[in-house]
Amino acid sequence: MSITAEYRQFPPSQLEWFIGKPDALYQLLVPDNFEPEQSGLNARNAKSVGTMLADFKAFTQAMQNPGTNDALIVSKLPMMLRQWRAMLGEAGAQEILNSWAQRNPAIARHLGENPQAKQPKKDDSPALNIEKAWDGIHFVLTGSREPGDNPISRALFGDRTIPDASGVMGYGPARVLTLTQVTESARVLRESQPLLSQRFNSAALVAGGVYAMHDDPQELEYLTYQYGRLLEFYEQASADGQAMAIYMV
Numbered sequence: 594m595s596i597t598a599e600y601r602q603f604p605p606s607q608l609e610w611f612i613g614k615p616d617a618l619y620q621l622l623v624p625d626n627f628e629p630e631q632s633g634l635n636a637r638n639a640k641s642v643g644t645m646l647a648d649f650k651a652f653t654q655a656m657q658n659p660g661t662n663d664a665l666i667v668s669k670l671p672m673m674l675r676q677w678r679a680m681l682g683e684a685g686a687q688e689i690l691n692s693w694a695q696r697n698p699a700i701a702r703h704l705g706e707n708p709q710a711k712q713p714k715k716d717d718s719p720a721l722n723i724e725k726a727w728d729g730i731h732f733v734l735t736g737s738r739e740p741g742d743n744p745i746s747r748a749l750f751g752d753r754t755i756p757d758a759s760g761v762m763g764y765g766p767a768r769v770l771t772l773t774q775v776t777e778s779a780r781v782l783r784e785s786q787p788l789l790s791q792r793f794n795s796a797a798l799v800a801g802g803v804y805a806m807h808d809d810p811q812e813l814e815y816l817t818y819q820y821g822r823l824l825e826f827y828e829q830a831s832a833d834g835q836a837m838a839i840y841m842v
Contacts (some may be wrong), residue, residue: 719829719830733798
């Protein structure tokens with residue numbers, strides 16, 4: 594499975610709550626990685642990474658064989674829609690959803706009976722996924738694969754770590770930025786935008802062992818596209834007065 598970087602906005606007023614109650618943050622970021630306890634209606638247990646991977650595998654197999662597990666397919670649609678919106682935007686997410694509905698009667702029936710299922714939920718906060726570009730962007734701009742104490746690293750990887758005591762994140766805990774840091778990140782990303790093409794060297798990316806990069810000049814087009822999306826997301830978050838969580842999925 595690919596390791597992708599995801600960014601989620603949330604009101605700054607929630608930051609102290611998340612610091613004091615880490616599970617509250619993770620239930621916002623990855624609600625499908627929690628499951629109800631048998632002994633209580635409101636309690637939630639974190640799924641293990643193995644269980645999450647098994648769920649994903651079962652979902653993928655169900656999609657490849659329509660009709661074999663309709664309930665699973667429908668139950669996972671909200672999670673998939675959130676991910677599509679983060680990676681493709683609303684128009685892209687709706688295009689994928691419509692394509693799946695044409696291929697799978699269970700999805701078409703579910704959407705026909707529940708048209709509101711196509712729309713974002715009220716508690717869905719804005720999210721962005723820059724796929725596998727995170728390592729390449731960081732390496733080009735900083736010369737390192739390791740996060741450091743600099744504005745570019747904070748923009749890509751966040752700052753304060755929120756402990757993942759329940760073990761719901763497969764690739765490490767989330768890190769957060771305050772509104773002040775989000776605004777700084779938006780400014781630094783804007784200022785650094787020309788440096789991406791000036792410093793890009795595909796051979797250096799491969800020699801440095803950068804994740805998912807190849808010795809191909811066209812990699813610059815991919816990094817530039819994802820960088821533009823990241824910049825726009827940060828500038829919108831700053832304008833809207835939002836804090837940020839950064840995590841790998």
